[in-house]
Amino acid sequence: MDTLDDERDALALGEAECLRLLDTAAIGRIAFTEGALPAVQPVTFVRDDREIYVPTHRGSAVAAASRGAVVAFEVDQVDVDTRTGWNVTVVGPSRLITDPAEVCRLDGLGIGPWVPSGAHCYVGVQVRLVRGRRIGPRPATTAGAPGLSSAGAGLPS
Template sequence: MYPNDGFRELDRQECLRLLAKVPVGRIVHTRQALPAVLPVNFCLDGDGAVLLRTSAASELARAVAGSVVAFEADEVDAARSSGWSVVVTGRATVVTDPAEQERLARIGPRSWVPSPEEVFVRIHPELVTGRELVGGQTLYGVDIAP
């Protein structure tokens, strides 16, 4: 990051706190050797893992199981020229342990498109990064705040 570029780096705890505030993010995975991005609802587990709930027959469940993926969520206030973005990178696994599935059914995200057979996908947070754009910054001496 360049000094005075209008962004502030966020530490891991700040990133997780901000992620817990929003209900929707985007998972980035590989489809036919190309990047694919899907919006998903999610929640965080106690250790900072990102939890998704999807159909067991979905392309998403098949594509991400055992793969390294990225997950991004953000919040933007265009009127104030401010916001934040957090990226969690890690290995995605489909939860198969019955006791863990039962626990996640109680605390995990609810599917917005329920299906008869659903699975939980957990993204283990190996790398958590984020940055915040602070509103009212100036660019080349010109005030960009409304």
């Protein structure tokens, strides 16, 4: 095993931390079903309360697949040199948003489609299931350190 592997650990994140990290990302990935097969696309997005909004155009695969279907949405940040980072996944039902008043409200949140088109709309993903993890340095412990006992609260053994 690589020394780096010995020095890293995975930590499950709570929902509040997951939502905070979600809000720091600029690009996410939406996973949906297309033609009975899994599909994943990178997208721009914004979260407003318990819903994630993805701008798209009416003829897109994401729009076609997101009419009540359960989808997944993922964001991450990774340092490839240290092999550390975090990821957050949200799962929930989706809806296609085409109502002009709601599209106008969402346009006001400052997010635009990755590929501009005339007839844009949004896909909303309800935040139902939230999971995340952080991979980083293993916390320092006194257990097993020379001259220290984990039972002795750091006193010499």
